[in-house]
Amino acid sequence: MRFVLLAIVLGFPVLDLYATVRFAAWTGVPVWAWLGASLVAGLLLLRTERLAFRARTVAAMRSEHATLRGLLDSGRKVVAALLLILPGVVSDLMALTLLALPLNVGRSLEPQAAGAGRGRRGTIDGEYRHLD
Numbered sequence: 001m002r003f004v005l006l007a008i009v010l011g012f013p014v015l016d017l018y019a020t021v022r023f024a025a026w027t028g029v030p031v032w033a034w035l036g037a038s039l040v041a042g043l044l045l046l047r048t049e050r051l052a053f054r055a056r057t058v059a060a061m062r063s064e065h066a067t068l069r070g071l072l073d074s075g076r077k078v079v080a081a082l083l084l085i086l087p088g089v090v091s092d093l094m095a096l097t098l099l100a101l102p103l104n105v106g107r108s109l110e111p112q113a114a115g116a117g118r119g120r121r122g123t124i125d126g127e128y129r130h131l132d
Contacts, residue, residue: 016088023089035087042084042095049077076101
């Protein structure tokens with residue numbers, strides 16, 4: 001089992017580079033341009049996500065934002081950045097697919113009260129007094 005896992009881990013970059021060379025020959029784009037652009041994009045994404053993760057962590061500690069949602073979003077972007085840094089077209093397509101998935105759309109991942117989110121939109125419950 002170890003050898004199979006090792007073969008997959010070591011074989012994926014080799015097959016990815018082979019696919020990149022074939023893709024570069026087909027499109028006419030130099031291999032170094034594709035690999036360099038993907039490396040720079042991955043490093044920039046990793047750097048900006050590092051700074052954004054710090055801000056999300058501070059906001060979560062102040063209870064301004066959901067913690068689990070921020071962790072999932074940061075993890076997804078870090079994995080995509082690492083896939084962009086790996087040389088190859090296949091890993092770049094996997095990274096772009098991972099970035100394009102709408103994982104953080106919808107309800108909050110934090111626990112909510114029993115009545116939270118019910119009712120019509122735009123309705124605010126409360127008391128008021130009319131002053132003349």
